[in-house]
Amino acid sequence: MTSPNDSLRSSLAQHVRDLAVIRGEVTLASGRTSDHYVDMRRVTLHHAAAPLVGHVMLDLLEEAGLGPEEVDAVGGLTMGADPVATAILHAAASRGLTVDACVVRKEAKAHGLQRRVEGPDVAGRRVVAVEDTSTTGGSLLTAIEALREAGAEVVGAAVVVDRDTGARERVEEAGVRYLAALGLEDLGLAARG
Template sequence: MKNNDPQRQRLIELVRELAVIEGEVTLASGLVSDHYVDMRRATLHHEAAPLIGHVMLDMLEESGFGPDEIDAVGGLTMGADPVAAAILHAAASRGLAVDAFVVRKAAKGHGMQRRVEGPEIAGRRVVILEDTSTTGGSPLEALEAAREAGAEPVAVAVVVDRNTGAKERIEAAGVPYFAALSIDELR
């Protein structure tokens, strides 16, 4: 990823300003940290969200996972939802076809009773997303759900990696892991 990219630099500024909160907090992983990155404050922000889409799309393309190599992006609700939508819109603005999907925590008990919502992902190459990752639990859960739905997960991509083991766990599951930003860049 090009560290001097102006869009990426602006995204770092916005995430620092909007989403990094100092103070002790227990993370979803159960770990305790002296800071919290509330990425929904950035992924749902009018300026940061479009930047996230373009920065993530650029990172995937530079890593060999551009629109010719992937069909759809998505992950476990709720963290991945706005990231997937941002990438979908960034791709569309460039005339590229990348769909988005949502992985529910559990299948619906009514209607189609699907766990994976959106355009069909069976037989398609997908990238699993997350807004911020600590241990990789959410992307791994989404990865398994995508496989169960018949998709071919080709990578996991996160906006912010906390550098606390997610990369290693996800790569051990057989897919490459990419992060647009490191926690070290945000503090």
């Protein structure tokens, strides 16, 4: 059975293949090496692809029971998560729905309000941690920890592209439900441990 999201998801996968997949040996943020790199900023900051990211991710959350009625905000570790969270915020707004976005810093600023989580206050709110792509889940876990420290109830984690190399398992071990819009197989790539 197909869902209404299948066409958007397929279009997003094509944009990722066309814009973001780079062949060649590369060291990932996790320290692992790969024979390809998925540079999601080429998608999440692209005029045609970014709206697709927002709608596909919002649909993914809604299909998992984490839509705007169950979630107050989305956000994750800067920089990969920033355009994803913003795209979801805009997709929700275009449908007359309310989902805030937030940005999680690697560490709190030493000046100003000295906040680690920027944007609307997340204390006491239901938040989904987001990321553009995930290998080991390290960025998501850092964001989840910071969101919890800021008083958020982290109700899920969602990525645009999952590399299928352990992120799901690590995030779920931390007690957080893990969702992915696309896997490497959707991009014609094979996972490599």
